[in-house]
Amino acid sequence: MKVEIDGITLHLAHPDELPTKWVGQEELMRQxxxxxxxxxxxxxxMSPRLVGKPGVGKTTLAYAAAKRIGREVFIMQATLxxxxxxxxxxxxxxxxxxxxxxxxxxxSAMIRGGIAILDEGNRMSEKSWASLAPLLDNRRYVESIxxxxxxxxxxxxxxxxxxxxxxxxxxxxxxxxxxxxxxILIDFPEKxxxxxxxxxNLPFAEDRxxxxxxxxxxxxxxxxxxxxxxxxxxxxxxxxxxxxFATEPVHExxxxxxxxxxxxxxxxxxYARRHRHVxx
Numbered sequence: 001m002k003v004e005i006d007g008i009t010l011h012l013a014h015p016d017e018l019p020t021k022w023v024g025q026e027e028l029m030r031q032x033x034x035x036x037x038x039x040x041x042x043x044x045x046m047s048p049r050l051v052g053k054p055g056v057g058k059t060t061l062a063y064a065a066a067k068r069i070g071r072e073v074f075i076m077q078a079t080l081x082x083x084x085x086x087x088x089x090x091x092x093x094x095x096x097x098x099x100x101x102x103x104x105x106x107x108s109a110m111i112r113g114g115i116a117i118l119d120e121g122n123r124m125s126e127k128s129w130a131s132l133a134p135l136l137d138n139r140r141y142v143e144s145i146x147x148x149x150x151x152x153x154x155x156x157x158x159x160x161x162x163x164x165x166x167x168x169x170x171x172x173x174x175x176x177x178x179x180x181x182x183x184i185l186i187d188f189p190e191k192x193x194x195x196x197x198x199x200x201n202l203p204f205a206e207d208r209x210x211x212x213x214x215x216x217x218x219x220x221x222x223x224x225x226x227x228x229x230x231x232x233x234x235x236x237x238x239x240x241x242x243x244x245f246a247t248e249p250v251h252e253x254x255x256x257x258x259x260x261x262x263x264x265x266x267x268x269x270x271y272a273r274r275h276r277h278v279x280x
Contacts, residue, residue, distance in 0.1 A: 003111055006149045010089065010101050012108040015072035022057070022064035023200050024193035031184050032065045036115075036158045047136050047159045047179060049121065052186035055228025057197075058162035061186065062117045071158070072114035074105035078124045084131035088151075089144040101147045106159075110135070110142070113154035121161035121180075122172060129176045135159070136179035191218045194229050201233050205240050212256055213239075219271040227264060227271075235259045 001012040022029060035048040050058040059075070066073045076087070085091075088107055092100045109116035121129075135142050140153040161180055172180070189197065195214040202210065213232040220227040239259035246255065260272040 001108075001112075005151060008101060008147050008149050010103045010107070010111070010147070010149075010151075012103050012111060013074060013105040015108075015112075015114060016063075016075045016105075018063055018073075020060050020063055021200055022061055023197045024189055025061075025186075028061055028184060028186060029065055029068070031182070032061060032160065033069065035182055035184070036065075036069075036160075044138055044140070045158050046181055047161070048182050048184055049161045049163050049180040050184050050186055051163045051165055053188070053226050053228060054164050054166065055230030056186045056188060057229070058186055059117060059119055062115075062160045062162060065160075066115040066117075066158075071156070072109070072112060073117065074109040074114050075117045075119060076105040077119045078121050078128075080123055080125070082124045082128050084128050085144070085146050087128055087131055088142050089147040089149075091146050101144075107142065107144075107151055109159075110151060110153040110157045113156035115158045115160070118159065118161040120164060122163040126173045126176075129173065133175065133179065136176070188217075188221050189229065191215075194218075194232065197229050198232060198236060202236050202240070205236050209236050209239055209256065212236075216260065216271050220268070223271070225268075225271070227268065231264060235263050238263060 001014070003010055003012065032048060032050070035046040038045055050062060052058055063073055063075070087104055089104065090102045092102055094100045103111065106116045106118065108114070132142065134140070135153060136159070140157075141150055143150045188194070191214055194217055195210060198205070198210045198213060213236045216235070217227060217229065217232050235256070236259070239256045242251070242255040242258055245251075257269065257272050260268050
C-alpha cells in the first residue's frame, strides 16, 4: 500500500490481525468507545491512555474495541530508543541511491482512518512524544522533517496509548499528559472473569487445570502480587504440555507446580502449594 502526499510517495504498513477477544469488564469497553466518539461537528475524538499492571489486557481491550466498531488496527510498540522518525516516516535506501519513505503503523492509521495502538507509550522519551503533540490536539497532524511533508489525520483516525504502571518508564511531560485523556484504569479482573478469560484462551485445557490457575491468581491478588491473567495463561498452557509428556504419575501430579515455578519463579510457589490439585 502506498499514497502520495505533496509529491512524496509513502509506503504504508499493513494493519494487524490478532486472534484475541475481550472477555468481561464491559464498563471499560464503554469508557474507551466513548472517548473515541464524536458527538457533533464541533467535537474531536479524544486520545485516551489505558493504564494498568503488565498483562491485565490493555492491548487486548484496545484491539477489541477497534474491531467492535469495524476498524483497521495498527499496533506500534514504543521502546526506550523510539525516535521521532520511527513514529512518523523512516527513510530506507534503495538501489542507485534512491530513498523509499516508509510510514510507521501510526502514520498508516492516520492516513487510512484506522485506529493506532501505541503500546507501552510511557517508555518513550519526551523528544519522541513532542513529535506527536500536534496530532493529540485540535490540529490533528504530524510533520515529518525526514520526508518534508505534513500529514493530516483522516477524520476517522483514532489513537489509544497503553501504559504500564511500573518503574521502568518515563514521566510524561505535562503538555503530553494533558493531551492523553481520559485515563482509563484497568485492574485485575474478578476471579470468575479470569476463569472465563482462561477458558477463552485455552479451550483445550482441562477445567481443573484452569480452576487451579484461577485459584492461584486469586491468592496472589489478595497478597498484592503483580501476577496477571497472562501469567496464568502461560502457567496453564505449560502445565498441559508437561502433563502430555509425563512418563511417570509423579510428573503429572507435579505438572502445575512445576509450571508455576518455571513461569514465575520460586516466590510464586507459596500460592501454588495452597491448592495441590493434580492433572491426572
